[in-house]
Every structure is written in structure tokens, then in C-alpha cells.
Amino acid sequence: MSVTEINATEQYVTFKLGDACFAVEVSRAREILDFREVTRVPQTPNFMLGVINLRGNVVPVIDMRLKLGMPATERTIDTCIIVMEIRIDGEVLIVGALADSVQEVSEFQSDMIEPPPRIGSRLNTQYLKGMCNVDDQFVIILDIDRIFSAEELSLVQTVGEAALAS
Incomplete structure (x- = not known):
């Protein structure tokens, strides 16, 4: 078997935002929390909901619906926060991403x-x-490092540090 015949398999966490299904690499998702x-x-921008305390660490929480230009939705029993690692300029930031489920x-x-x-x-890809x-439904695979600009992530980091200091 040649190298070109090898078909790599990767694992992804899939989540819903409205009727759309999205995915991020499982290696980037640290944990999934019930909404708090x-x-x-x-x-802060409207997509930044604020911060949570996660075992003594301040974690900024982003509403993925708002960040992706979708309408806000009411919280349900399935609403959750996916704690993810985002890499930018060689630095890793921990961010909570609000998802419908x-x-x-x-x-x-x-x-x-x-x-x-x-x-x-018009569509930013x-x-x-x-x-x-998958089963006649499209899953949109996100490049989580590119969803936020360097300025937005700098703001997220600054907010997290300020919340930690207070």
C-alpha cells in the first residue's frame, strides 16, 4: 500500500446551532459543560457573552450563533458550553463556545x-x-483558529485577565 492510498480518519465533536450541524476537531475540545x-x-462585542469560572480559571464565553451571523436563541436544557483551545500566533487561548446542543x-x-x-x-468561507x-445532512467543519481575528482574541484574553485580576 502506498502513502497516497492511506485515507486518514479524524474525530470531530459535532454540535448544533439552529438547524445547522457544525464540527470541530475533538483534539481542540477540552470538555463540554452544561450551560451555566x-x-x-x-x-465587549455582542458575541462575547462574558466569562465563567472553571476550576479557578476565568474562561471567556462566545455565543457561536452570534459570531457566525445567526440569530440569538433561547437557552434550553440542551444548551451547552464547549471549552476549546484556540491557537493564534503560537499562543493557545481557552475559550468557551456556546452551542444549542x-x-x-x-x-x-x-x-x-x-x-x-x-x-x-457574500459568504465568508x-x-x-x-x-x-453524513446521513443526508451536511456537517460544516470549522477552522476554529480562523473564526476570530487576532484583535478579537486579544480582547478575549484581555477580558479574561482583567476578570482574573478583580
Whole structure:
């Protein structure tokens, strides 16, 4: 068997935002928490809900629906926070991502993943790694490191440090 015949398989945590199904690499998801109250931090973007205390560490929480341009939704029993590692400029930041629900851990072979669609210039596909069709439903695979700009992540880090200092 040659190297080109090897079909790599990766694991992804799949989660729902509205009717859409998204996924991030399981290696980037540290843990999944039930929804808990978030302490709002003034003068932050609308997608930044605030911070939570996670075993003595301040973790900023981002509403993924708002960040991806989707409408906000009411919290349900399934609403959860996915604690993720985001890498930018060689630094790892821990961020909580609010999701409507977590589905499961799925394995996708590399040949199952299609490149992001090119649908004109209005759709920002820079934060997509690809899409996968699973049981007649598309799963949108996110490049979690590209969803936030360096400025946004700097703000998230600053807010977390300020909350920790107070």
C-alpha cells in the first residue's frame, strides 16, 4: 500500500446551532459543560457573552450563533458550553463556545470532506475547513483558529485577565 492510498480518519465533536450541524476537531475540545450563568463584561462585542469560572480559571464565553451571523436563541436544557483551545500566533487561548446542543463524536475520513463551497463573495468561507455529508445532512467543519481575528482574541484574553485580576 502506498502513502497516497492511506485515507486518514479524524474525530470531530459535532454540535448544533439552529438547524445547522457544525464540527470541530475533538483534539481542540477540552470538555463540554452544561450551560451555566455567565458574568457579563461591559464594552465587549455582542458575541462575547462574558466569562465563567472553571476550576479557578476565568474562561471567556462566545455565543457561536452570534459570531457566525445567526440569530440569538433561547437557552434550553440542551444548551451547552464547549471549552476549546484556540491557537493564534503560537499562543493557545481557552475559550468557551456556546452551542444549542452537542451531538456526538464522529469520525470522518479525509476523502469524505469536501472543500468549502464558493458561493459568491457574500459568504465568508475562510473559517471553514470543509463540509461532510453524513446521513443526508451536511456537517460544516470549522477552522476554529480562523473564526476570530487576532484583535478579537486579544480582547478575549484581555477580558479574561482583567476578570482574573478583580
